[in-house]
Structure formats: structure tokens, C-alpha cells
Amino acid sequence: MFLQGIFPPITTPFYSDGRVYLKKLEHNVERYSKTPVAGIVVLGSTGEAIMLSDEERREVLKTAREACAPHKVLIAGTGAESAVETLKLTEYAADLGYDAALVRTPHFYRPQMQAANLLAFYRTVADRSPIPVLIYSVPVFTKYDVPSELVIELAEHPNIIGIKESGGDAEKIRQMAQDTRHVKRSATVTETFAAVTPRMLRAAEPVSSNGGELIPVGALAGIGTEHVGTNAPAKPALSDRPPGGNRMGPVERSSASSSSIQVIGNTKTRQKEVGFQILAGAAQRLLPSLEAGAVGAVLAFASPAPTACYEIYAAWKEGDAELARLKQERISNSATRVGAELGIPALKYAADLNGYYGGTPRLPLLPLTAEQKAQVEQLMTDIRN
Numbered sequence: 001m002f003l004q005g006i007f008p009p010i011t012t013p014f015y016s017d018g019r020v021y022l023k024k025l026e027h028n029v030e031r032y033s034k035t036p037v038a039g040i041v042v043l044g045s046t047g048e049a050i051m052l053s054d055e056e057r058r059e060v061l062k063t064a065r066e067a068c069a070p071h072k073v074l075i076a077g078t079g080a081e082s083a084v085e086t087l088k089l090t091e092y093a094a095d096l097g098y099d100a101a102l103v104r105t106p107h108f109y110r111p112q113m114q115a116a117n118l119l120a121f122y123r124t125v126a127d128r129s130p131i132p133v134l135i136y137s138v139p140v141f142t143k144y145d146v147p148s149e150l151v152i153e154l155a156e157h158p159n160i161i162g163i164k165e166s167g168g169d170a171e172k173i174r175q176m177a178q179d180t181r182h183v184k185r186s187a188t189v190t191e192t193f194a195a196v197t198p199r200m201l202r203a204a205e206p207v208s209s210n211g212g213e214l215i216p217v218g219a220l221a222g223i224g225t226e227h228v229g230t231n232a233p234a235k236p237a238l239s240d241r242p243p244g245g246n247r248m249g250p251v252e253r254s255s256a257s258s259s260s261i262q263v264i265g266n267t268k269t270r271q272k273e274v275g276f277q278i279l280a281g282a283a284q285r286l287l288p289s290l291e292a293g294a295v296g297a298v299l300a301f302a303s304p305a306p307t308a309c310y311e312i313y314a315a316w317k318e319g320d321a322e323l324a325r326l327k328q329e330r331i332s333n334s335a336t337r338v339g340a341e342l343g344i345p346a347l348k349y350a351a352d353l354n355g356y357y358g359g360t361p362r363l364p365l366l367p368l369t370a371e372q373k374a375q376v377e378q379l380m381t382d383i384r385n
Helices: 022-032 054-067 083-096 115-128 148-154 170-179 198-203 217-221 283-292 306-317 321-342 344-353 370-379
Strands: 005-007 039-042 073-077 100-104 133-137 160-165 183-190 213-216 250-254 262-264 267-274 277-280 296-298
Touching: 005 039, 005 306, 022 054, 039 054, 054 073, 054 083, 073 083, 083 100, 083 115, 100 115, 115 133, 115 148, 133 148, 148 170, 160 170, 170 277, 170 283, 277 283, 283 296, 283 306, 283 321, 296 306, 306 321, 321 344, 321 370, 344 370
Parallel strands: 005 296, 039 073, 073 100, 100 133, 133 160, 160 277, 277 296
Antiparallel strands: 183 267, 213 250, 250 262, 262 267
């Protein structure tokens, strides 16, 4: 799966009595679908996933999936303290049509979370997951910072396609990017090199039955064609996986006039070589992270301000260093205060200011005070999305 760009980890709306407000979640996802972000992350840290019951998490995943535009990449936060529980939610997300799973590091038994434990955990999840896996390192919450050496070793697994690195350390990103440079995979993209999702192809008009070939949708993410280096075996096709895999079924592929272009449904696609994909997690450090080797970002501050964050990425992608610097300076103070310091209550209030539904967080998180609201209003004055 091609993961370049900005991915807001969306908030979970609640009624005043604490119930999940699914209609407002639907409204938010539809609005994000109209922004230039590459996709959205559901049940990340910003989504208060740890505050939800298993039933609520499933309801949130289902509602977001149904409301999201087909061309936006959907990433599900499925991490739990055990591999068993992680896989249960990952398989549910895969059945809904999510494109990748974001799996945070287990941390409750932190003294025992040594390299061998984390290697076994992620390899077990990746071996059995029907969708690609992203490592999620968020030391501000877990108090566990995944060592770069461990990430580099896990990058060899064909179903571990990247990491969300939330520590904000550009030097660590640089080292991971450099030491995973040998990892080579193939992802299906559009003619203009945007991600292709199975939902996008299923929504497309079917081609005529003039000799079309049926292929598993999983192949769009490189399954069966991914490799590490030059001698690693290809990843098994979905049909060879154990029960619980992707059940989305095949799509029809027509012949294409060019060897580099294939037509799936009515969508022209091509294959793009991608490496181990590093996504930054700190908006106030986005530009340095991109310059160090990140290919995109999952940013809490993109939840209330997706376009402002995207503008940094777009300027960097176009090679306009000065514009990227100016766009970064525009949000740095706000991202630090609203996202990193005041946290979820402030992100939700900032979302309210920008046309999304934020509302209140769940206890033990408290709503902002009047003074804090005034600070957020001032910080978000020129950041409207």
C-alpha cells in the first residue's frame, strides 16, 4: 500500500453523556474526504481508542469506513497489549475494507518489553494479518521508544510496510530511512502516482468481459509481489493464507495497451517501487522529518487542520524549500501548544472551530477551561480548514 502524504488521526465524537456520536463521526469523515489528505487514521491515540470498549471500536471502524471516500487510504488503529487481541481487531478492520493496520507497541509490562518480546509480537501479528502492518511508536504515551535497530530488523518482514514515528527525532528517522534503503516493494498507484485502494476499484464501473483477468484485490498492496532485497521469497497470495484473511474477493483487470499501465475496472494503474515507509508523527517537526526521509505523516494537528499540514508536505514535495519552511513556521507554535501540550481536549475544540465536530473528551480527560479555550482560539485564528 502506498502511504505517502498526510493522514489525520481523527477524533472520536461523544454525546454529552459519553456515548459515541456516530452521526458526527460520519459528518467528520465525509468532510475529511473532501480535503487533500491522502487518507485517514481511525482509532489512533487522538481517537481516544484506549477509552473505548471493543464494541465501540468496531462501531467506530464501521461508521468511518462507510463514510470515507473510496480513494482515501484507510488505516485502522488495532494495537492492543496482546497479539491475540490485536489480531482480532485487525481481522475485523480487514473485513470492513481497511487498507492497513496501525499497531502501537505493547507497554503495560514495560520492563519486559525487550527486543525479543517486540520482535515476536510484531512478527506474529504481521504473519497472520490479512492487511499490511504499520509499527506505531508513541513514546509520549507508552514511555517506550522503539529502538531504530529493532525497527530496521522488523522492516525485513514483507507484511510490515512502515512505521509511524511520533518521537519527533529527525536523526532517528534519518537512520531508519538509510538502513532500510535496501527494502524494495511494489505498490499499485494511479497514473498520477496516488494510492489505489480496493474500495476505489470496487466503486469503479466494471469493464466489459472481453477477456478480463481476475486478480485478488490484495495484490494491489503488493501482496505476492513484495520483496526485501533481491533474494527474499515473494509474499504468499491471499488465497494461500489461513482463514480470517481478506474476503473482499477479486476484481477484473482488463488488458492494457502499455506494459507499464494496467486498467483495473475503469482505473488506469501502474506499479511503483516503494521502500519501508516512514510516517512522521509530530506536526511541529514535520519538515525536518520529511527532509530526513519520512514519506508522509500521521499528525494529531491534522485532525483540526488537515490542509495547513498538507501545504507543508506539498511544498516539500514540489521542492520549494522556502515555502515549506514558511508553512512549517505558520503552524509550529499552534501544533506544539494545541496538539502536544493541551492534547485531545484542545484538538477537539480546535476541530469545532474549523467546521468539524470535536465535542468533549471522555473522563479522565477534562474539557478545556475558558482560559485554555481563548488560547486555542487565538492560536487557530489564521489556521482555518
